[in-house]
Amino acid sequence: MASERCPKPAQIAEQGRDDPVGSGGWSSMYFLVDPRDTVNAGYKASFEREGVSSFALMPEEFLGWLQAASRSDLEAIQGFLLGDFEERAKCASVIRKQSQAPIIALADLRSLEQTVELLEAGIDDVLPKPVHVREILARSEAIWRRVNGAVPQGEPEGASASEAKASDRLKVFHDGRDPEIDGVPLSLPRRERHILEYLVRNRGRRLTKTQVFNVVYGVYSNGVEESVIEGHVSKLRRKLTERLGHDPIEAKRYMGYTYIG
Numbered sequence: 001m002a003s004e005r006c007p008k009p010a011q012i013a014e015q016g017r018d019d020p021v022g023s024g025g026w027s028s029m030y031f032l033v034d035p036r037d038t039v040n041a042g043y044k045a046s047f048e049r050e051g052v053s054s055f056a057l058m059p060e061e062f063l064g065w066l067q068a069a070s071r072s073d074l075e076a077i078q079g080f081l082l083g084d085f086e087e088r089a090k091c092a093s094v095i096r097k098q099s100q101a102p103i104i105a106l107a108d109l110r111s112l113e114q115t116v117e118l119l120e121a122g123i124d125d126v127l128p129k130p131v132h133v134r135e136i137l138a139r140s141e142a143i144w145r146r147v148n149g150a151v152p153q154g155e156p157e158g159a160s161a162s163e164a165k166a167s168d169r170l171k172v173f174h175d176g177r178d179p180e181i182d183g184v185p186l187s188l189p190r191r192e193r194h195i196l197e198y199l200v201r202n203r204g205r206r207l208t209k210t211q212v213f214n215v216v217y218g219v220y221s222n223g224v225e226e227s228v229i230e231g232h233v234s235k236l237r238r239k240l241t242e243r244l245g246h247d248p249i250e251a252k253r254y255m256g257y258t259y260i261g
Contacts, residue, residue: 029076030140032056033091034083034106043081046133050176059085066094074099076214079140082123084108089121096122102143104136137175144201169244170261172200181243191216192236195229199249199259208256233257 030047032054034040040056047054057065079102080095082088092103105118105126115126124143127136171180174197178185188196198215199207212233213226233251241247250258 029078030054031062031077031080032083033059033062033080033085033088035059035085036083039083043133050133050137052133052137052176054081059087059091063087063091063094066098069098074101077101078144079104079136081106081136089117089123092118092121092123100147102140102147104140104143106131134175141174170200170240170248172197174201181240186239186243188236188239191232192239195232195236196240196259199257203259203261206252206256206258212257 030052032040032043034043034056035058044054044056077099080092080099082091082103082105084106088105092105095101095103102125103123105123107114107126107128110128118126124147125139127139169182173179178187178193179196180186194216195212198212209226209229213229216229216232217224233249237247237249237251240249248259248261250260252258
């Protein structure tokens with residue numbers, strides 16, 4: 001994936017349209033950074049198998065892209081995965097100035113000194129290779145909850161005991177698996193699952209249709225109208241209501257959607 005210039009958002013969009021995962025949604029887009037094409041290609045394929053979108057760049061390309069990225073570009077990224085290269089401590093410092101998304105480094109070899117250096121540079125976790133993408137996703141989600149102060153599932157802030165019990169019935173995994181209600185999987189199309197994951201992650205917060213659209217379709221999508229979100233949310237609410245006996249998503253016209261559990 002090496003190139004002489006840092007790719008523009010339009011170039012990233014082009015890859016997203018050609019990517020089979022791009023057709024399924026962008027709720028968890030991960031950025032991979034490594035100077036080795038084989039490493040980038042391997043992890044990209046692994047993310048695809050889990051139904052998660054990703055994009056890979058060389059370190060020098062990534063730093064250029066990061067400095068030019070808009071706020072909406074950065075908000076669409078769920079996590080950064082840094083391979084083993086010399087400048088990743090610097091890379092992490094630059095990321096942390098612009099984004100609160102989890103930063104995970106991969107280590108080809110175990111080294112206490114290197115691990116301490118990377119953690120001090122702002123990296124959230126260091127994982128020795130080989131590591132399964134499912135573990136990367138789970139660790140990233142745990143970091144996200146800690147950094148953003150998200151309320152754990154089943155314990156919404158200020159909820160009564162009965163509300164908390166009802167909320168416990170729905171479990172969302174954020175790692176490619178379908179959600180479960182009362183321990184039974186609820187099979188959802190990928191975009192509906194991504195919408196549910198995004199709403200649950202932001203429990204109690206009203207999210208606009210534009211915010212949901214950017215997370216599901218990506219800030220680089222073209223030719224898709226935001227109005228499609230209304231149809232996805234409507235189908236999702238109907239399925240949840242049938243299984244839960246109540247609608248856990250509050251929708252207000254012109255204002256957006258809130259997951260209330």
